[in-house]
Amino acid sequence: MSTSKAADSAVALSKAIAENTALxxxxxxxxxxxxxxxxxxxxNAAYPPQIEQVRQRIVRDTQQLQELVSGPGDLWQVxxxxxxxxxxxxxxxxxxxxxxxxPLDSTVSYETLSEKTSIRVGxxxxxxxxxxxxxxxxxxxxxxxxxxxxxxxxxxxxGLQAWIKxxxxxxxxxxxxxxxxxxxxxxxxxxxxPYLLALGTGDSSYYEYLNKNPEKAKLFSxxxxxxxxxxxxxxxxxxxxxxxxALKAGHLVDLGGSMGEIAFALKEKFPDLQITVQDLPSTIQxxxxxxxxxxxxxxxxxxxxxxxxxxxxxxxxxxxLHNWPDAFAVRILRALIPGLKPGAKVLIVDEIMPAIGTxxxxxEKNQRxxxxxxxxxxxAKVRELEDWKELFAAAxxxxxxxxxxxxxxxxxxxxxxxxxx
Numbered sequence: 001m002s003t004s005k006a007a008d009s010a011v012a013l014s015k016a017i018a019e020n021t022a023l024x025x026x027x028x029x030x031x032x033x034x035x036x037x038x039x040x041x042x043x044n045a046a047y048p049p050q051i052e053q054v055r056q057r058i059v060r061d062t063q064q065l066q067e068l069v070s071g072p073g074d075l076w077q078v079x080x081x082x083x084x085x086x087x088x089x090x091x092x093x094x095x096x097x098x099x100x101x102x103p104l105d106s107t108v109s110y111e112t113l114s115e116k117t118s119i120r121v122g123x124x125x126x127x128x129x130x131x132x133x134x135x136x137x138x139x140x141x142x143x144x145x146x147x148x149x150x151x152x153x154x155x156x157x158x159g160l161q162a163w164i165k166x167x168x169x170x171x172x173x174x175x176x177x178x179x180x181x182x183x184x185x186x187x188x189x190x191x192x193x194p195y196l197l198a199l200g201t202g203d204s205s206y207y208e209y210l211n212k213n214p215e216k217a218k219l220f221s222x223x224x225x226x227x228x229x230x231x232x233x234x235x236x237x238x239x240x241x242x243x244x245x246a247l248k249a250g251h252l253v254d255l256g257g258s259m260g261e262i263a264f265a266l267k268e269k270f271p272d273l274q275i276t277v278q279d280l281p282s283t284i285q286x287x288x289x290x291x292x293x294x295x296x297x298x299x300x301x302x303x304x305x306x307x308x309x310x311x312x313x314x315x316x317x318x319x320x321l322h323n324w325p326d327a328f329a330v331r332i333l334r335a336l337i338p339g340l341k342p343g344a345k346v347l348i349v350d351e352i353m354p355a356i357g358t359x360x361x362x363x364e365k366n367q368r369x370x371x372x373x374x375x376x377x378x379x380a381k382v383r384e385l386e387d388w389k390e391l392f393a394a395a396x397x398x399x400x401x402x403x404x405x406x407x408x409x410x411x412x413x414x415x416x417x418x419x420x421x
Contacts, residue, residue: 013065020058027051037149046231049409060361087171089131094164098128099147099155102137107144159226166223172198173376188325193379206377211282228261228319232411235265238318238349241407241414244270250313253278253339255303256320259287263296271295276309303332307339315339318349319412325379326391333395340419346399352406352413353382388415396421 025035033045047055093099096117102108110128114121128145131137135150147155154160173195180194181187190196190205203209210217227233244252249272254263257277267275277287278301287298301308307315315336321329336346353367371382383391385404392399403416 010065010068013061013068017058017061017065020054020061023054024051024058056360056362063361085130086134087167089127089134089136090164091167092127093131093136093151094154094161097161098137099151102145102147102151102155104147104152104155107140107146109144111143113145159222159229162219162222163226165219169195169377170373174372177372177376187375187379188327190325190328190378190380194376230411232409233319234410235262237407237410237412238262239265239269241405241410242314242347242416244273247313248272249274251276251309251311252314252316253307253309253312254316254318255279255301256317258283259290260293260296260298262316262318264294267294267296276312278303278309304328304335307336310339311341312339312344314345314347316347316349320350321348321391322351322374322382323378323380325381326394329391330395333392333399337396337419337421340421342419342421344419346417346419348388348415348417349412350415351382351411352388352404352415353384355384385415392417 027033027047028035028045096119098113098117101113101116110121110125113119113128114124117124119127128137129139132139132148135148137145137151138148140146173193176194176198180192180197183197184192187193190207191203193206196203196206196209199209201209201212203212210220244266247270251274252263252266254260254275254277256279257263258279260277263275263277266273274297275295276297276299277284278299279287280302281300284298284300287293299309303317303320317332321332324332333346340346351367351370353371354364357364359367367382374380374382381387389401392401398419398421400418400420401415402418404413405416406413
C-alpha cells in the first residue's frame with residue numbers, strides 16, 4: 001500500500017470508529033446505560049443485533065487501525081511476547097485467587113495481599129503493576145490495589161476462573177503443535193493431538209484423559225456449561241430453526257445430549273415430541289438424578305457403537321462432530337445407519353467455518369482460533385460447508401444434505417441431512 005493510500009485508509013478508519021462509537025454512546029444514553037468506562041463494568045451490555053453489529057465494526061476497525069499505524073516491524077519483531085506475558089499474569093492472578101482477595105469496593109495494600117498469598121511483597125508488586133497495564137486491577141493510591149472492571153467480574157465467577165484454568169490445555173497444545181506435526185504429519189488421530197502428546201499419558205483421546213481425571217472432567221464440564229450460556233449458543237436457536245412441529249409425536253434422538261438442556265427446551269415447546277438423550281454412562285447417571293426429567297428419556301450409548309434405536313425421525317448431533325477428526329466423524333455417522341429408516345433426518349447443529357475472507361475479520365479470527373484449538377486438543381477442525389459435504393459423502397452416498405441454515409444471531413449452523421436408503 002502506498003503512503004497516500006495508507007493515510008487515506010487510516011483517516012477513513014478513524015472517522016468510522018468515531019461515528020460508530022457515537023452511535024454506541026447514544027444508544028446507551030437513550031436506554032439508561034452509563035457511558036463506556038473501564039473503571040466500572042459498563043461494557044457488558046446485551047445490545048440488540050443492529051447495535052451489536054456496530055460494536056463489532058468498532059472492534060474490527062480499531063484492530064485494523066492499530067496494525068496500520070504500528071507497521072510490520074512492531075507487529076512481527078516481538079510477535080507473541082506481550083501475549084505470553086499477559087497469559088502468565090492471568091494464570092498467576094487466577095491461581096492465587098487475587099480477585100477474590102481484593103475488596104469489591106475499596107482497596108487493599110500490597111503488604112496485606114502479600115500476607116494472604118504468601119508471595120513476597122516486592123515480587124507481588126512487580127506482578128500486579130504489570131497486570132495493571134493489561135487492564136487487571138488499578139492502583140488508585142500508591143501501594144494500594146483496587147479492582148478494575150475486568151477483575152471485578154472475575155471475582156467470585158467460578159465459570160471464568162475455570163476457563164482460565166483450562167487455558168493450560170489450550171496453551172500447552174498450541175506450544176506443542178510443531179512437535180506434534182513432526183511426530184505425525186497426518187494429524188489424524190485424537191491420540192496424537194498436540195495436547196495429549198505434551199502430557200505423555202498415552203490416552204486414546206482427550207475424553208479418555210478426562211475420564212481418568214475426574215477433577216479435570218469437572219473443570220471441563222463447568223467451562224463448557226459457561227461457554228454455552230452465551231446467547232449465540234442459546235437453546236432457542238435449536239427450538240426455532242428446525243420444523244419440530246411437523247414431527248408431531250415423532251421421535252428425536254439427541255446424541256451426546258449431555259444433561260438434556262436442549263431436550264428440555266424442546267419438550268417445553270413441543271410436549272408431544274418423544275425425545276431420547278444418549279450419552280456415556282457417567283453423564284446419563286448424573287442426568288437421571290435431576291429432579292424433573294420432563295418426560296425426556298435418558299439412555300446410555302457410545303455413538304461409535306451401532307445405533308440401538310431404530311426408526312426415529314431425527315437423530316441430532318449438536319456441537320459434537322467438530323471435536324472429532326474426519327475418520328472418526330465418519331465412523332460416528334456410519335454407526336447411525338443400522339437405526340435409520342428411509343426419510344429419517346440427521347440434524348447437525350455445529351460450527352460452520354466461513355470461507356476465507358467472507359466473514360467480518362473479528363468473526364473469522366474467533367473461528368480460526370477455535371479451529372486451531374480443535375486441532376491442538378483433538379486433531380479435529382471447524383469445518384467449512386464443503387468439508388461437511390465431503391464428510392457425509394465419505395460416510396455413505398445415501399446421506400443427502402437437503403437444507404443448510406446459518407441464523408444470524410446463532411454461533412451454530414444447521415445442516416439437515418436425509419437418509420435415502
